[in-house]
Amino acid sequence: MNPFSYVPATDTSSAVALAAGGAKYLAGGTNLVDLMRQGIETPRELVDITRLPLADIEEQPGGGLRIGALVRNTRVATDERIRDRYPVLAQAILNGASPQLRNRATVGGNLMQRTRCGYFYDRHSACGKRDPGAGCAALDGFNRTHAILGTSESCVSVHPSDMCVALAALDAVVNIAGRDPVPLVDFHRLPGDTPHVETMLAPGELVTSIDLPPAQPGRSVYLKVRDRASYAFALVSVAAVVRMEAGRATRVRIALGGVAAKPWRAYEAEELLTGTSLDDELIHQAAGQALAGSRQRAHNAHNAFKAELARRLIRRALQGVRS
Amino acid sequence: MNLAARGFTLAGKALTRLARLLPDGRPDPLAHRRAELGRPTDRLDGRAKATGAVRYTAERQLPGLAYAVVVGSTIARGRVTAVHVPPAPGVLLVMTHENAPAMKRTPAYATMKGPLGAAAMSLPVLNTDEIFWYGQPIAVVVAESLEQARYAASLIHADYEPWPARLSMADGKPYTPAHAVLEEPVTRRGDVRTALGAATATVEAEYTTPLEHHNAMEPHATVAHWEGDRLTVHDTAQYPYGVKEMLAKKFSLAEENVRVLAPFIGGGFGGKTPAWPHVWLTVAAAKLSGRPVKLVLSRADVFAMTGGRAPTSSRVALGADATGRLTALEHHALAPCTTDEFAEAAVAASRHLYTCPNVHVAQQVVRLDRIQNAFFRGPGVAPGSFALESAMDELAWRLGLDPLELRLRNEPERDPMSGIRFTSRHLREAYALGAEAFGWSRRPPAPRATRDGRWLIGHGMAAAINPDAVLIAGVQLRLAADGTVTIRSSTNELGAGTSTAQSQATADRLGLPLDRIRFEQGDSDVARTRIPGASAATTTLASAIWSARDNLVRELLKLVRDTGSPLAGRSFEEVDTRAGGLFGPSGGQSYERILARAGVEAVEVTGKSALPYQTVKRGTYSYGAHFCEVRVDEETGEARVTRWVGAFDGGRIVNPKQATSQMRGGIIMGIGMALTEETLLDERTGLIVNRSLADYHLPTHADVPAIDIHFVDQPDPQTPLGAKGIGELGIVGVAAAIANAVYHATGERVRSLPITPDKLM
Numbered sequence A: 001m002n003p004f005s006y007v008p009a010t011d012t013s014s015a016v017a018l019a020a021g022g023a024k025y026l027a028g029g030t031n032l033v034d035l036m037r038q039g040i041e042t043p044r045e046l047v048d049i050t051r052l053p054l055a056d057i058e059e060q061p062g063g064g065l066r067i068g069a070l071v072r073n074t075r076v077a078t079d080e081r082i083r084d085r086y087p088v089l090a091q092a093i094l095n096g097a098s099p100q101l102r103n104r105a106t107v108g109g110n111l112m113q114r115t116r117c118g119y120f121y122d123r124h125s126a127c128g129k130r131d132p133g134a135g136c137a138a139l140d141g142f143n144r145t146h147a148i149l150g151t152s153e154s155c156v157s158v159h160p161s162d163m164c165v166a167l168a169a170l171d172a173v174v175n176i177a178g179r180d181p182v183p184l185v186d187f188h189r190l191p192g193d194t195p196h197v198e199t200m201l202a203p204g205e206l207v208t209s210i211d212l213p214p215a216q217p218g219r220s221v222y223l224k225v226r227d228r229a230s231y232a233f234a235l236v237s238v239a240a241v242v243r244m245e246a247g248r249a250t251r252v253r254i255a256l257g258g259v260a261a262k263p264w265r266a267y268e269a270e271e272l273l274t275g276t277s278l279d280d281e282l283i284h285q286a287a288g289q290a291l292a293g294s295r296q297r298a299h300n301a302h303n304a305f306k307a308e309l310a311r312r313l314i315r316r317a318l319q320g321v322r323s
Numbered sequence B: 001m002n003l004a005a006r007g008f009t010l011a012g013k014a015l016t017r018l019a020r021l022l023p024d025g026r027p028d029p030l031a032h033r034r035a036e037l038g039r040p041t042d043r044l045d046g047r048a049k050a051t052g053a054v055r056y057t058a059e060r061q062l063p064g065l066a067y068a069v070v071v072g073s074t075i076a077r078g079r080v081t082a083v084h085v086p087p088a089p090g091v092l093l094v095m096t097h098e099n100a101p102a103m104k105r106t107p108a109y110a111t112m113k114g115p116l117g118a119a120a121m122s123l124p125v126l127n128t129d130e131i132f133w134y135g136q137p138i139a140v141v142v143a144e145s146l147e148q149a150r151y152a153a154s155l156i157h158a159d160y161e162p163w164p165a166r167l168s169m170a171d172g173k174p175y176t177p178a179h180a181v182l183e184e185p186v187t188r189r190g191d192v193r194t195a196l197g198a199a200t201a202t203v204e205a206e207y208t209t210p211l212e213h214h215n216a217m218e219p220h221a222t223v224a225h226w227e228g229d230r231l232t233v234h235d236t237a238q239y240p241y242g243v244k245e246m247l248a249k250k251f252s253l254a255e256e257n258v259r260v261l262a263p264f265i266g267g268g269f270g271g272k273t274p275a276w277p278h279v280w281l282t283v284a285a286a287k288l289s290g291r292p293v294k295l296v297l298s299r300a301d302v303f304a305m306t307g308g309r310a311p312t313s314s315r316v317a318l319g320a321d322a323t324g325r326l327t328a329l330e331h332h333a334l335a336p337c338t339t340d341e342f343a344e345a346a347v348a349a350s351r352h353l354y355t356c357p358n359v360h361v362a363q364q365v366v367r368l369d370r371i372q373n374a375f376f377r378g379p380g381v382a383p384g385s386f387a388l389e390s391a392m393d394e395l396a397w398r399l400g401l402d403p404l405e406l407r408l409r410n411e412p413e414r415d416p417m418s419g420i421r422f423t424s425r426h427l428r429e430a431y432a433l434g435a436e437a438f439g440w441s442r443r444p445p446a447p448r449a450t451r452d453g454r455w456l457i458g459h460g461m462a463a464a465i466n467p468d469a470v471l472i473a474g475v476q477l478r479l480a481a482d483g484t485v486t487i488r489s490s491t492n493e494l495g496a497g498t499s500t501a502q503s504q505a506t507a508d509r510l511g512l513p514l515d516r517i518r519f520e521q522g523d524s525d526v527a528r529t530r531i532p533g534a535s536a537a538t539t540t541l542a543s544a545i546w547s548a549r550d551n552l553v554r555e556l557l558k559l560v561r562d563t564g565s566p567l568a569g570r571s572f573e574e575v576d577t578r579a580g581g582l583f584g585p586s587g588g589q590s591y592e593r594i595l596a597r598a599g600v601e602a603v604e605v606t607g608k609s610a611l612p613y614q615t616v617k618r619g620t621y622s623y624g625a626h627f628c629e630v631r632v633d634e635e636t637g638e639a640r641v642t643r644w645v646g647a648f649d650g651g652r653i654v655n656p657k658q659a660t661s662q663m664r665g666g667i668i669m670g671i672g673m674a675l676t677e678e679t680l681l682d683e684r685t686g687l688i689v690n691r692s693l694a695d696y697h698l699p700t701h702a703d704v705p706a707i708d709i710h711f712v713d714q715p716d717p718q719t720p721l722g723a724k725g726i727g728e729l730g731i732v733g734v735a736a737a738i739a740n741a742v743y744h745a746t747g748e749r750v751r752s753l754p755i756t757p758d759k760l761m
């Protein structure tokens, strides 16, 4: 770990001012401190934001909820309003990490957490995220848990969050200090030639909260497949939110986790299904559609199974929520 | 077969022949006695551990203590050409190959070239610029604080001259090692190929198991402290005496000047059986810096700087006649080894589990540029039995025979390899106990027969076997005037319950209540004790305590010789230790009374374990049978274990509560082996990619079902206490039982571990 200075911030504007000189925000620290220990993150200065008044879940005019960036993951998952109105979000969070980590982790930190790629975590391996232009050791290495959608030759890592997958399906919006809100689905970036640019946040910018639009009547589900029963990142996960009216789906949201550098919305599949009765054949077709762009390398594709797994999970999720 | 292998095999054969002349094990009167022994006593150190009163090595504090951090190489083979050491605060010493003191090379454990279980490897780490594996220590930083040492270590980088490294099993040429963990590497009897041709049913398949790491809760740690040329080392050693011997040699010290203390270990599982280089490097750093030095490996360092269970690949061919009798058994196993030839001998189970006229069992190795392999709970037998016990299941399906019935039909009366008798073998009883408790007979006969919603449900079983070793131990026994007894031992508490079990054994051996016994442990200076593992602590220590008891009786008889005691003039054979004292045909006296009368404070004696001739003369193994239920989500490939019954022949069970925990722990470890555990070693570089507990998947609570444990509990007539080692037994066969249940659930046979979702969807 590099030597660093530590400054607690008491209000949002001073936090942003403090961070202007290249500091990092410290929230729950469950990801940042790990990365500092490994020498992957080497901030000179940490601005502790845990005392900022951004730790509440508030009703919004019009029926939505605003979740402060510093609300702990456990609190989100156990909040009555979230559980009643956005159960998919509670489910997604409870499917992630461990109780201890969820007690500590914040919403902002969860959004901003970095990939778990083993080569990213090793200073001596080639990684374009750490070292722009350095290439990607995972391409021909262990990439069983890596991305199949939106990848590039410079990076195949995934965004590991469960929470964000549900947020993507809920059309959540990210509020940023001093700037227009950004839809969550646009918040994270695909790697392209710049895998080190992971979100649209500029250095020093602060996420203040996440807005959930008014809940729609309907059903939702979060399904996650992982290598052990608990305390493992998703191999693939799916959040599905469906509103049925008179036997027809008037609104369909499908988001995938574990497949890309961002929570992945399956827009074409949603479109295909909207207005239909979600019969098996269409669901099948939609699931295929959702993974149509999936790419595996010709050789060394330990993650090839993910496309089929995602298709199956989408089918299961939709069959579960349609009735 | 090379010369060494031939020599070892011949010596083994000669030994077996000579063994017939050896005496049998001495029947232990305690094998049938039940006072403290056989009681499910709570572990005596449980409270101290749970409340944090026990001090583990990493918690040792000494005046003037400095902290060390190791820097590992980032190439697998080659030379260090320069080590760059940028200045950093608080640094006392940076030790590299350029300034490290000379450390004598000592032979690697398990190579039979020196005492078993001392140095993990013979390589001259930090006394050479040569790199032998990725992560090899290239520098040790010593600083005033741990944080400073870590920071300084993070700045150090090296230049290398890389050489081509052999990292994949395909990179080397398989050859036959001198021995396969103390067994002959090749056994051939009859004609397997002809028998396979004539068999009614055959199976021929390849099974693989991956590199795994022990991941004991406590990481390896060493605290070294020099006073002149006296050296004291606190270490997480499973084998304190071996570390003492090794350090004395490495640093050219008289053995009595080296003391290794390791009373409590937070789990070892074989990973702390040998001393890995960080142990002697800490000693060297303390010498060079003139300060006591503490080094605690980080979790990532444990992966890089200590060995794991080597991966194995096994080709198994089985043939049976129409009645289900095995006619052919072939098991060819391959595992990597290093310069120090120690292989994961995956063929052991295939030698001793079933009777079969035509056998060809062969272990081969490939030399790679990796860190030396480690013993790992059930070395050889755990991965090898995955192959054998999966193949047995496949054979049962081919024959249309219940897999349990197939095993019963091939249960041997004598050791299948050597023809010698067993000391005891109650595997049939274990099968019966387990099958009954599980309800095995109600298992649907066909695969894919049971479904519960999205889950397919299957049942599987497998046998377990583990060699039972009795090794060498010495103890000191002190009987005080107040009638309390202290036993001192070089062996330590790994967490298995050794101190509680030995307190129970001592209590019954002397006829005292448990609360009069104290067990002090883990001091290398007590006596030469060679128990590096091998599930041997219970019987070996019990044997030494038995001998100490005999010596105590002799001493007490001397004390009463010329008194009016009813014991006066009695011979050793005439008296017994019971009811709190010594008793003969015309009465006896309490220990307190004897000592009070003689006016002595205490009587101190030593004891040495008896040479375990019976384990050479006869086949000595512990056995078990696993039965399990597994659920598989066919669409997602997730497999979850939902029910477990294990039944075991571990001889007489000393403490059923602790023994049950041991078996559960082994089964849980086996569940990890079956479903989740795999060390990902990048064969391009040698880097271990998943070197953390987040990425290396051990089973969590949610992965562990209710586990029901049964014991046959029949004393072995030839072992101390009638007990047999059970520490490793639990893991053996678990992976196969799960793979067999997965097959019963889905009709899919997975022959490579771990059985992750992608292999089942």
Ligand SMILES: Cc1cc2nc3c(=O)[nH]c(=O)nc-3n(C[C@H](O)[C@H](O)[C@H](O)COP(=O)(O)OP(=O)(O)OC[C@H]3O[C@@H](n4cnc5c(N)ncnc54)[C@H](O)[C@@H]3O)c2cc1C
Binding pocket: A024, A025, A026, A027, A028, A029, A030, A031, A032, A033, A034, A049, A069, A070, A095, A096, A097, A098, A101, A104, A105, A106, A107, A108, A109, A110, A111, A112, A113, A160, A161, A162, A163, A205, A206, A207, A208, A231, A232, A233, A234, B694
């Ligand atoms: C062992 C382990 C297992 C895990 N398993 C899972 C899992 O299964 N599923 C899952 O979804 N997650 C999992 N996690 C990840 C966990 O969810 C994240 O570590 C956590 O959400 C991060 O939150 P934090 O508050 O601790 O962030 P920190 O570590 O404090 O910060 C993370 C990053 O976010 C930045 N940041 C924080 N807040 C803000 C803000 N308001 N504005 C701008 N930037 C900000 C920080 O500067 C830092 O770069 C796991 C983590 C661990 C360690």
